[in-house]
Amino acid sequence: MAGGRAGVAHLRGPRLLNETRLAAAELKAALGREAATLGFDCIGVTDPEAIGRAAGYFREFLDAGAHGDMDWLAAQPERRMDPRVLWPGVRSIIMLGVNYGPTEDPLALLEERTRGAISVYAQGDDYHDVIKKRLKTLARWLFATSGEDVKVFIDTAAVMEKPLAQAAGLGWQGKHTNLVSRDLGSWLFLGAIFSASDLPRDEAGTDRCGSCNACQEICPTAAFPAPYKLDARRCISYLTIENKGPIPHEFRKSIGNRIYGCDDCLAVCPWNKFAQAGREAKLAARDELRAPALSDLARLNDAAFRALFSKSPVKRVGRDRFIRNVLIAIGNAEDTSLAVEAERLLDDASPLVRGAAVWALSQLVGRERFDALAATALGAEADEGVRAEWRSTTVA
Template sequence: MAGGRAGLAHLCGPRLLNEAVKLSGTDLKAALAREAETLGFDCLGVTDPDAVGNAGKYFREFLEAGAHGDMDWLAAQPERRMDPRVLWPGVRSIIMLGVNYGPAENPLALLAKRTRGAISAYAQGDDYHDVIKKRLKALARWLVAASGEEVKVFIDTAAVMEKPLAQAAGLGWQGKHTNLVSREFGSWLFLGAIFSASDLPRDAADADHCGSCNACQEICPTAAFPAPYKLDARRCISYLTIENKGPIPHEFRKGIGNRIYGCDDCLAVCPWNKFAQEGREAKLAARAELQAPSLSELARLDDAAFRALFSKSPVKRIGRDRFVRNVLIAIGNADDASLAPAAERLLDDASPLVRGAAVWALSQLVEREQFDALAAKATGSETDDDVRAEWHVARPSS
């Protein structure tokens, strides 16, 4: 990095020992980079508050097209995202930081194991929001002590366009899959931001190095990219399995395969990932029980068991019902009739969302005669319109 991207090692040295000595400019930035490395950050860069540039225009077009789906929080006060000074008028420098989370195994390999659930690599360990925010706050406290200036900390739940800012800070570029790509860490970077009232030396923006590659566009199972650098979240498996609160639309169910929380396909196929080896020691630890969980076992989760299994995990935020909905879609895609009993047990679940997904799963796994018998038994007592619709679609009247 020009001051940040080429790695932090060349800036290593003793930590700032005398916090009463206030630093500024190049000295402050160098000491900041050393402290960031000590705290576990893999890259750092600094940019201007007005560096969002044309990304603000594209973001507004994204909202106007309705491509954000039900993510109303994205559309709330968009001007705060498009101009960091609206978020905080006192900001003079934006410090962008990255933490590598490159998985030890290729996530695409698990997609062939149809009776196992695929959880996105970032969600296989503790919630990165909590892990990274702790590091950001520690670095922010250090920066206040070192500079005497006010700071504010943001991670991706805040109204910050972190990917365009990260590109402007030299950490990588926003690839055709709309995520950040790094020459050092591929498509596997968590991002965080510190807004500072200090005037720090800027890094040069990174250039786009995607070239003619369209691998991330071509691999998407649900055609969520209408064009390079454009995403329709409504078609994205990450949106469908995480943000979407209702039944998963029929047109996308087969494409979801065994992905039960998020999707790594467009990230995992990126050719730049082959250069990500050097940062792998900094990845966040994955839990063994979340790397290839059994679909039949996951289908048995009640609320208490779900909360216990996903304690401290980002998966916990979607709740048991939406998660089991996802598991049932994967069961329906498994092409394994031995999973049918796991789905049948859930036809009486208290959640209509789960019951409806169970109907679809069974429609994919059992013979017509058996399905008709289940339908005859269930439809007379079913009161939820969405579940009744699932039975009707799966078993249309002749």
Template sequence: MAGGRAGVADLCGPRLLSANAALSPADLKAALDGEARALGFDCIGVTAPDVLADAGKHFRDFLDAGAHGDMGWLAAHPERRTDPRALWADVRSIVMLGVNYGPDEDPLGVLEQRTSGAISVYAQGDDYHDLIKKRLKALARWLVASSGCEVKVFVDTAAVMEKPLAQAAGLGWQGKHTNLVSRQFGSWLFLGAIFTTLDLPRDETEPDHCGSCRACLDICPTSAFPAPYKLDARRCISYLTIENKGPIPHEFRKAIGNRIYGCDDCLAVCPWNKFAQEGHEAKLAARDELRAPSLAELARLGDASFRARFTKSPVKRIGRDRFVRNVLIAIGNSNDPGLAEAAERLLNDQSPLVRGAAVWALSQLLEREEFEGRATRALSIEPDQTVRAEWSRV
């Protein structure tokens, strides 16, 4: 049902209200709140579809600056992002929902384990799209059956500006790192949206509580924030390791460290996170094997073993080659010559992307003279120009 209308005929459930009960909008909203929390949502708020004027301007400025990089899907149909009514003309209210995924340990601790990989907190368990979508669909079915309305459901897969809508609905505010911050859950909220034809009472917009704090800006390893509340995605490690399909630019490779999928630095240092850890259990079921996996082990993944290891994980979406590229950058940053063997095995990989990253890893781990000797031999047989360029850099 994501992006589509929910049917009414086959909807049923133990807590349904009668569509003929003629509840007041306020009472229906209160019942919706209770049902949402019963389904596992941690916060809920309602806003109007016409609240994105300022956010829309910031988004267009972001696109005009080219700060979205190669994410062409962001630039497609910007009018749909800046005005939900362009996405669905019948929408009257937008219900925003959040699920706490606060970690049960310091996400920055793994950065000191240089022979292990750091995977972003949100990707250490099952894909959040599936987790949230299932709950949203259940709540949407309840709302349709209880009121006779029409709905559309979105979970980060359509042209919806979830974060400014969530702020307008009172769930939190967009911090200086451009992510949503909650007074109850810090920077750790998955978001989902239900568009409905109902006119529900609106919640008040959450004001900005960042004050003079700039911890999230100062910790960024690649200086991806040109100013508070502005992100240049082209410099963001999450973009570089996930969205970027080609070689990682040389200027960012050392700064990436051992981050092999995403980056939590700006989220993890937010002082509001302390409230996410007081009285709230972590809602993300992290897999132990993804908390600090061995780089040497990950470097051995082929296509089949990669898919098997990351089944149901968002990591699977970037594919084996991009992931192993990231692993090799981390190996190059490990300062462990013992990992040179893992990189060397990948010099003959079928993927030029992987071979190029393996060359860089070896350039960081081998003595210069040894690397230059290998480069001379490799250049006589390497057909790909991007890989040849890696051999020729040192």
């Protein structure tokens, strides 16, 4: 196996461990059994041309600037819109899914305002690492059995996984733009194996959202301008993860205590009820990340942050962005005892953190106290962004 860029691995052939190649249908059936053994919950095969109209929707998304600062999405868009540009040798695309549905309702934590809500997928080990290992193992089996080249992709690579998963019959792309499965609901990690083998195709998934608009209606920041369309710039997942600067004032109150991502549109999906029966904890959450106290999180320095989020996707945002999110949640907590944490962070080395601390204090202390803090801080504050935060913030 030759490692490529993040999310990609390539096995080349022809080399066979089996003396006889399996017939295509038999190979596909054996592949499904092997995938189940490795812990995949669903598998399907589609054609490299199956992106179809989704390519045009993706182009519209980019042209509208709805991807925000995610420049990596706009880089070489043709690689996403046509898998054959990514790898001309691909003849079949194998899509796989792993259910990561929670055992508890993630919406319940939103009522515990002094605790942080971390998106379900980020409460355990980084799913990129977990799924990638399984995909590579399955790809090795396929390579050894078929003798044909294969490549492995997870969502760090330029693959439009959701429309391909729909084309492979794993489900359909719902009104929240995520994949929905009749059997597993909206909680699915996706991965892809590109193969030079010509495998039988599965029937595409059928949209079963019907008249339901629950995912649109629950979104705290109105990130869906229309069903099946997302403006990432308004999405809490984007704002708390991808966004590198201050969180815009217009969204701060709506973020509540969500400190990394947002599960609302997934959690409210009625198809999740079919994923409840017989669910196994295949991707376990860490107890310390289920409902961490905001007061504890606010005290994390860089070393403590890295230790707490070792092997977690949260680690990738870095301590400063994470503490920014924690401070927004503190400002929304309606607990004045947390003001001491925000006040302490007025002296933080990061302007991003100091600016968020200003806003948090404005929500927790009175006018007189806020003005006194501003008078002291503005005399020493060199960062114009933080100074602007002091001047523009309105005390709640």
